[in-house]
Amino acid sequence: MKFATFNTNSVRLRLPVILEWLLREQPDILCLQEIKAQDKDFPAADFEGAGFHPAFKGQKSYNGVAIISRQMPQEVKTSLTSIEDQEARFISATILDVPVINVYIPQGMAPGTDKFAYKLRWLRGLLAHIKENYKKEMPLLIAGDFNVALETIDVFDPESFRDEAGFHPDEQAIMQELLAWGLVDIFRKHQPDGGHYTFWDYRIPNALKRNMGWRIDYILATQPLADKSVISWIDTGARALPKPSDHTFLIAEFDMS
């Protein structure tokens, strides 16, 4: 089972890149974040034409998440059970009997701001949602843009980012609680070395070429599924295009036989 996640920064603008990637890589499931489209504007027919079933939750201008699946997604839900949230940052579905959660965690701007408090509230809400609805002994996949780098090896300049949004101990502590509950960071399982990133800030010139990035996108799995993962990699293709996205595809394969 081939599973992937990608922050699109506009699903409509990035549609040719996504469709080309789907046809080339043939994943079973692709989670998208920052689709930046209202539901009425989501390009559902294009995904259906490529042989996939889309489930999506959008809003105007910002945020928005989607699950693109070869099999029909069942039990689609678009809100956390733990907290109220006005923004389109959560979607879950069951696909081939595996529960899949796709999240776009708030970026948080800077510690001390309302946006940072919202980010922490959201992370705690996700932790509560998972504890309320799932068991660590059962298969569960969680993917998305968490906007949190966990370790010094996950950012290119940890000294200068220490205590800033995206690399702050309060965010990292909640994510570590999530992992401690019973989730495995699948890319890390297969790649213990640092310097592998999923995001490069547009505002840093030639960030990809200089490998000045962050690893803030994740595929997390409970142990029974994590035991089945055989490979995970980052596809920088979409970041290297003439009109690049700021994130990359992150992929993991699971042997379900």
Add this chain to the structure above:
DNA sequence: ATGGTCGGCAACCGA
């Protein structure tokens, strides 16, 4: 090479 991030969406917010 004589500039200097993107995207949505209509002036700026968010990342």
